[in-house]
Amino acid sequence: MENLNKILRIDTSARVSDSVSRGLVDAIIEHLSAEKAVQVEKRDVSKGLPFINEDWVGANFTPPEMRTDAQASTLAQSDQLVNEIKNADTLVIGIPTYNFGVPATFKAWVDLIGRAGVTFKYTETGPVGLMEGKRAIIALASGGTPSGSEIDFVTPYVRHILGFIGITDVTFIIADAMGQQAEEKIAAAMASIKQI
Template identity: 60%
Template sequence: MTKIENILRVDASGRKSGSISRKLASHTVDQLAANGAVQVHNRDLSEGLPFVDESWIGANFTPADKRTDDQKTKLAFSDSLVDELETANTLVISTPIYNFGIPAALKAWIDLVARAGLTFKYTESGPVGLLEGKRAIILLASGGTPMGSEIDYATPYLRHALKFIGITDVTFLAADGLGQDADKKIESALKAIEELD
């Protein structure tokens, strides 16, 4: 029986038309599909996400068996995002760098999936991620922030946030510094994607 790779694709760009990060993600999914059977679930963060607020925090920190119906409803969307992550073998995140960091929508998504008891747990030696055995491929696009530079706050944050929930096999590929030689840098990123297995 052919093993199916479950891919969760998360797009964070506010742009749909002409988005370089989305183009890189599409190329990545195509490359993974060329290597075997895949099933892709798409989560487009530009369609809107709720932000964590007081009632969400109250519901989240109430033991599951003691939550009211309203609290369960408040957490339902977050629960569905966690289910998507748990089902996936591979996480493909496409994101631009906005003002040296990640878009607010991607931060909101992380806030909604970093759930004690679901995606990480507290231990005597500190928090431990629960989503082990998955890999993440992060596709970045930026106009003037080079990946790995001292003004890049996106990649170290994403690496740490994913490690926090147990995902340590993380690959970053970027079309960065697109303010100059954009076509050449995009082509280079596409070629790097074609080397993924």
């Protein structure tokens, strides 16, 4: 279909029901689908991803044409995750703040897709992202951490890692520090979705 917006939806919250980040992602996709026909691919990393290990590192740093069948198998899920990004026009990622950082499953996703020569490359002037021309919209939720504060280690990390692989058009929809006035903050976040 011409003019189709291919969306990669990534959920990271351990909560499935009553998850603020998932609810915001729902609303973002609904808003985007009102503007243009969309095709949504879903990746729920809360269900678990493997952590990289010595076998994975060895396979990753072996040239593709020299990899054994076992090494190719070791990288199969990583390849799939990378292809999901490559096939997307827009990434919509729901991220709750856990203990001042991202959920461990999101960090596992980052480790699996952060591959030299695949999603970024090294040059004489430094690393260059290879996933350019894409947009990311991040639905961020936190119970007690104010976004942009000195204890917010989520927004700068997510912006940096996406930029590192070439995605620099990043928008945050934020419902933060919901330990107080949660309903008002969720409502404000929902309202801000209409501006994207």
